[in-house]
Amino acid sequence: MAANPQPAARLQWFxxxxxxxxxxxxxxxxxxxxxxxxxxVLSALFAPLLAPHDPxxxxxxxxxxxxxxxxxxxTDAYGRDLMSRVLTGGQISLFIGxxxxxxxxxxxxxxGLVSGFFRVADAIIMRLMDSLMAIPSILLAIALVALNGPxxxxxxxxxxxxxxxxxxxxxxxxxxxxxxxxYVEAAMALGSSMPxxxxxxxxxxxxxxxxxxxxxxxxxxxxxxxxxxFLGAGVSTEIPTWGNIMAExxxxxxxxxxxxxxxxxxxxxxxLSINLLGxxxxxxxxxxxxxxxx
Amino acid sequence: xxxxxxxxxxxxNVLEITGLTVRLTGNDKADPVLDAVSLKIRxxxxxxxxxxxxxxKSVTSLSIMGLLxxxxxxxxxxxxxxEGRNLLELNxxxxxxxxxxxxxxxxxxxxxxxxxxxxxxxxxGEVLDTHTKLPAREKxxxxxxxxxxxxxxxxxRIYRSYPHQLSGGQRQRIMIxxxxxxxxxxxxxxxxxxxxxxxxxxxxxxxxxxxxxxxxTAVLFITHDMGVVAEIADTVHVMKLGRIVEHAPVExxxxxxxQDYTRQLLQSVPSLSPRAPRAMPEGQTVLAVExxxxxxxxxxxxxxxxxxxxxxxxxxxxxxxxxxxxxxxxxxxKSTVARCIMRLIDPTEGxxxxxxxxxxxxxxxxxxxxxxxxxxxxxxxxRSLNPRWTIGxxxxxxxxxxxxxxxxxxxxxADLLTLVGLPDDAVHRYPHQFSGGQRQRxxxxxxxxxxxxxxxxxxAVSALDVSVQAQVxxxxxxxxxxxxxxxLFITHDxxxxxQICDEVLVMxxxxxxxxxxxxEVLSNPQHAYTRALIEAAPGRSWDxxxxxxxxxA
Numbered sequence: 001m002a003a004n005p006q007p008a009a010r011l012q013w014f015x016x017x018x019x020x021x022x023x024x025x026x027x028x029x030x031x032x033x034x035x036x037x038x039x040x041v042l043s044a045l046f047a048p049l050l051a052p053h054d055p056x057x058x059x060x061x062x063x064x065x066x067x068x069x070x071x072x073x074x075t076d077a078y079g080r081d082l083m084s085r086v087l088t089g090g091q092i093s094l095f096i097g098x099x100x101x102x103x104x105x106x107x108x109x110x111x112g113l114v115s116g117f118f119r120v121a122d123a124i125i126m127r128l129m130d131s132l133m134a135i136p137s138i139l140l141a142i143a144l145v146a147l148n149g150p151x152x153x154x155x156x157x158x159x160x161x162x163x164x165x166x167x168x169x170x171x172x173x174x175x176x177x178x179x180x181x182x183y184v185e186a187a188m189a190l191g192s193s194m195p196x197x198x199x200x201x202x203x204x205x206x207x208x209x210x211x212x213x214x215x216x217x218x219x220x221x222x223x224x225x226x227x228x229x230f231l232g233a234g235v236s237t238e239i240p241t242w243g244n245i246m247a248e249x250x251x252x253x254x255x256x257x258x259x260x261x262x263x264x265x266x267x268x269x270x271x272l273s274i275n276l277l278g279x280x281x282x283x284x285x286x287x288x289x290x291x292x293x294x
Numbered sequence: 295x296x297x298x299x300x301x302x303x304x305x306x307n308v309l310e311i312t313g314l315t316v317r318l319t320g321n322d323k324a325d326p327v328l329d330a331v332s333l334k335i336r337x338x339x340x341x342x343x344x345x346x347x348x349x350x351k352s353v354t355s356l357s358i359m360g361l362l363x364x365x366x367x368x369x370x371x372x373x374x375x376x377e378g379r380n381l382l383e384l385n386x387x388x389x390x391x392x393x394x395x396x397x398x399x400x401x402x403x404x405x406x407x408x409x410x411x412x413x414x415x416x417x418x419g420e421v422l423d424t425h426t427k428l429p430a431r432e433k434x435x436x437x438x439x440x441x442x443x444x445x446x447x448x449x450x451r452i453y454r455s456y457p458h459q460l461s462g463g464q465r466q467r468i469m470i471x472x473x474x475x476x477x478x479x480x481x482x483x484x485x486x487x488x489x490x491x492x493x494x495x496x497x498x499x500x501x502x503x504x505x506x507x508x509x510x511t512a513v514l515f516i517t518h519d520m521g522v523v524a525e526i527a528d529t530v531h532v533m534k535l536g537r538i539v540e541h542a543p544v545e546x547x548x549x550x551x552x553q554d555y556t557r558q559l560l561q562s563v564p565s566l567s568p569r570a571p572r573a574m575p576e577g578q579t580v581l582a583v584e585x586x587x588x589x590x591x592x593x594x595x596x597x598x599x600x601x602x603x604x605x606x607x608x609x610x611x612x613x614x615x616x617x618x619x620x621x622x623x624x625x626x627x628k629s630t631v632a633r634c635i636m637r638l639i640d641p642t643e644g645x646x647x648x649x650x651x652x653x654x655x656x657x658x659x660x661x662x663x664x665x666x667x668x669x670x671x672x673x674x675x676x677r678s679l680n681p682r683w684t685i686g687x688x689x690x691x692x693x694x695x696x697x698x699x700x701x702x703x704x705x706x707x708a709d710l711l712t713l714v715g716l717p718d719d720a721v722h723r724y725p726h727q728f729s730g731g732q733r734q735r736x737x738x739x740x741x742x743x744x745x746x747x748x749x750x751x752x753x754a755v756s757a758l759d760v761s762v763q764a765q766v767x768x769x770x771x772x773x774x775x776x777x778x779x780x781x782l783f784i785t786h787d788x789x790x791x792x793q794i795c796d797e798v799l800v801m802x803x804x805x806x807x808x809x810x811x812x813x814e815v816l817s818n819p820q821h822a823y824t825r826a827l828i829e830a831a832p833g834r835s836w837d838x839x840x841x842x843x844x845x846x847a
Contacts (some may be wrong), residue, residue, distance in 0.1 A: 181677050182672040183678050183679055183688075186678055186679075186740065187680075188638060189638070189665060189668075189669060190669075190695055190740070191663075191665035191695040191696065191744075192691060192695055194658075204682050
C-alpha cells in the first residue's frame with residue numbers, strides 16, 4: 001500500500017472534504033468508491049433480474065457479435081450474452097472476496113489472540129504460521145484443484161489459508177502490547193478468567209486494524225480468484241467469473257477486445273473501490289493520523 | 295534550612311518576558327494558555343517556575359525556545375527579550391542560531407532526548423558542528439573537557455558509549471554537557487530530575503549549581519517539586535492556569551506566601567516527619583510474606599549470565615487496618631515484591647499467606663477464588679482503566695467474577711463511587727471524561743468493590759499533582775478506618791511514606807536493608823542506605839505545610 005498515508009494538500013478535496021455528522025471527514029474519492037462498490041454489489045446480487053439472457057445459453061448463430069439491442073455488450077465465442085455473463089460473474093468473484101476476508105479474519109483473530117496471550121502456545125503457533133506463509137497461494141490452488149477438482153471451495157481455501165498467518169501476526173502484535181496495560185493486569189487481579197480477558201479486554205483493541213486488513217484481503221482475494229481462473233486453476237469453466245470470462249476471451253482478444261475489457265473494467269473498479277475504502281478506514285481509525293490533522 | 299540569599303539587584307537581566315500571551319491557534323474565544331506572563335532572569339540567578347500539571351510551565355519554556363507546536367499554539371502578545379532582541383520576532387534561521395549558543399534546554403527524560411543510535415560523544419560534538427568551525431582534534435578536546443566538567447567518570451570510554459550503556463544520571467549529565475558546551479547565557483531545565491532517583495537527583499542538582507556558579511549561567515528551572523525549589527531557587531514564580539500568581543525570593547515565598555493558591559500548594563506537600571504512631575490493633579495478620587524470592591534468568595543450562603535476584607528473602611506481615619510501606623529507588627525490587635504478592639508474576643521461592651491461605655504455589659485457576667482478598671491500585675491512572683468501558687462496567691467486573699448479581703453489583707458500584715468522592719452518575723461515563731486524580735479514585739473503588747483484606751498500592755499517587763496526591767492519600771486513610779483494610783504501600787517517595795505508613799521497609803538491590811516503624815526508620819535510620827535516601831530528599835529540613843523549619847531537624 002501507499003507508503004505515505006498523509007494525502008498531499010492539493011488532494012485534500014479528494015480525500016478529506018465532506019464532513020460527516022459524526023465529525024469524521026470523508027473525501028469525494030471514498031464517497032465515489034462507496035457508490036461504485038454499492039452498484040457493483042447490487043448488480044451482482046440482482047444479476048438474475050438484470051441480466052437480459054441466461055449467461056450459460058449458447059447460440060451458435062450469434063457468435064462474437066458486436067453490441068446490439070438484444071446483446072447490449074455483444075456475445076462471446078459460444079454466442080453467450082457478455083453482459084449477462086459479466087453481471088453473473090460478479091456473484092462468484094464478490095462471494096470469494098468477501099468470504100475469504102471474513103473466514104481468514106475470524107480464524108486469524110482466534111489464533112492470534114491465543115498466540116499473543118499464552119507464551120507457550122505462541123512459540124508453536126507462530127512457527128506453524130511461518131510455514132503456512134511460505135506456501136504460494138497459486139501453488140496451493142493448483143494442488144487443491146488437482147485433489148478436489150475445480151470448485152469454489154478449492155479456490156476459497158487456496159486464497160484463505162495463506163492470508164491467515166498475516167492476520168494472526170497482526171492480532172498477535174496488538175495483543176502483545178495491550179496485555180502489558182495495567183487494566184489487563186487489574187482484570188487478572190479481579191479474578192477474570194483468561195477467555196474473558198482475551199475477549200472483553202484484548203479483542204476490541206484488534207478490531208480497527210482488522211477492518212482495514214479485511215478490506216485488503218477482500219480486494220486481493222478477488223484478484224487472486226481472477227488470476228487462478230485465468231490460469232485455469234480456478235472455478236470450473238462453465239461457471240462465469242470475471243477471471244473465467246477473461247480467460248476465454250483471451251483467444252479472441254485481437255478480434256474482439258471487449259471480451260476482456262468489460263470483465264476487466266468491473267474487476268479494476270471493484271478492487272480500486274475496496275482499496276480506497278480500506279485506506280479511508282485506516283485513516284479514520286488510526287488515532288495518530290487524526291491527531292496530526294487536528 | 296539554608297536558602298540561597300544572594301542579591302541580584304546589581305546583576306544585569308539575561309531574559310525578560312513581558313506580557314507573554316499564548317493562545318490556541320484559530321480559537322480566540324478560548325481562554326489563553328498563557329495569560330500575560332512576565333518574568334525576568336538575571337545573570338547567575340536560578341528562577342524556579344512551579345505549578346501543577348497544565349499550569350503552563352512547559353509552554354513558557356517552549357515559547358522562549360521558539361518551539362511552540364506549529365499550528366496548535368502561537369504567541370499572540372508580549373515580548374521575550376534576550377540581549378535586547380525580541381525572540382518572538384526572530385525568523386527560524388536566527389532562532390536556530392540562538393539555541394545552544396545563547397539559550398539551551400535540558401529535558402525530563404534523557405533517554406528519549408538522546409539519539410539511541412549515535413555515540414554520546416558524537417552527539418555532544420554535533421552541537422559544535424552546528425555552531426562553530428573547529429578542527430576535529432580541538433572539537434574532541436572540547437567535548438572531553440565539558441564531559442569532565444559534568445563529572446563523568448572515564449570520559450574516553452563514555453565518549454564512545456551509546457545512550458543505553460549509561461545510567462539515567464549519566465545520561466542526564468550528557469544532556470547537561472550538550473546544553474552547556476557553548477556557554478549559553480540561559481539554561482532552561484524542564485523537570486530535569488523528575489525521572490531520576492532521589493540520590494541521583496541530589497547529584498544532578500548540585501552539578502547544575504556548580505556549573506552555574508562557574509559559568510555565571512542564568513537558570514530557568516521548571517519543577518513541580520517544592521523540595522527541589524527549596525534547595526536550588528533564588529527566586530520562585532508560582533503558576534496557575536497560565537498566569538503567574540505570585541513571585542518572590544525563595545525564603546520569603548516559603549515563609550510567608552501571600553496568595554491562597556501558593557499556601558494551598560505548600561500545604562499539600564507531605565511532611566517528612568512520620569505520622570503519629572497508631573495503637574497496634576489486635577486484628578489478625580491478613581498478609582504474611584516469608585522468604586520471598588524472585589530470580590530472573592536462572593533457567594537455561596547454557597546461559598553463563600549470572601541470574602538477577604530481583605527480590606531476595608523478603609519477609610513481612612501486615613495486620614488488619616495497618617499500612618506497611620516498601621520504600622526504595624528504581625531497581626530495588628519493590629514492584630517485583632508487589633507483583634509477586636498479587637501473583638501477576640510467579641515468585642521463585644517463598645510463602646505468601648493471604649487471609650490465612652498460602653497462595654504462592656497455587657495455579658492460576660486455583661488462585662481465582664482467593665483473588666478477592668487482595669487487590670491492587672496501579673501507578674498510571676490513564677492506563678489502569680479500560681478506555682472502552684464505562685466506569686460502571688469496570689467497577690462490576692470483579693463482583694461479577696465472584697458471582698454477584700449484576701443489578702446488585704451496579705447498585706453497589708454507585709455507592710462505591712460516592713464513597714470515593716465521585717458523583718454516582720459517573721457509572722455511565724467513560725474514563726477519558728475524568729481527570730487523573732478522579733480516575734485513580736475509580737481504580738481504588740474497583741479494588742474496594744471486592745471487599746479485600748489487603749490493598750496493594752503500587753506507586754498509586756506518584757503520577758498525581760501534590761494537591762491531588764494529598765486528597766488520594768486522605769481517601770486511602772479514610773477507607774482504611776471505615777473498612778479496616780490493610781494497605782501495602784509501594785513508593786519511592788519518603789514524604790508520602792511518612793504520611794501514610796505505620797511501618798516502613800527499605801529495599802535496595804532486592805534486599806530488605808531496614809524494617810521498622812515509620813518513626814524509627816525515618817527519624818533514626820540504622821542502615822547507611824536509608825540515611826543516604828533521607829539525606830537526598832530535597833528540602834528535608836523544611837516543613838512546607840507550616841511555612842517553617844522542621845522541628846528537631
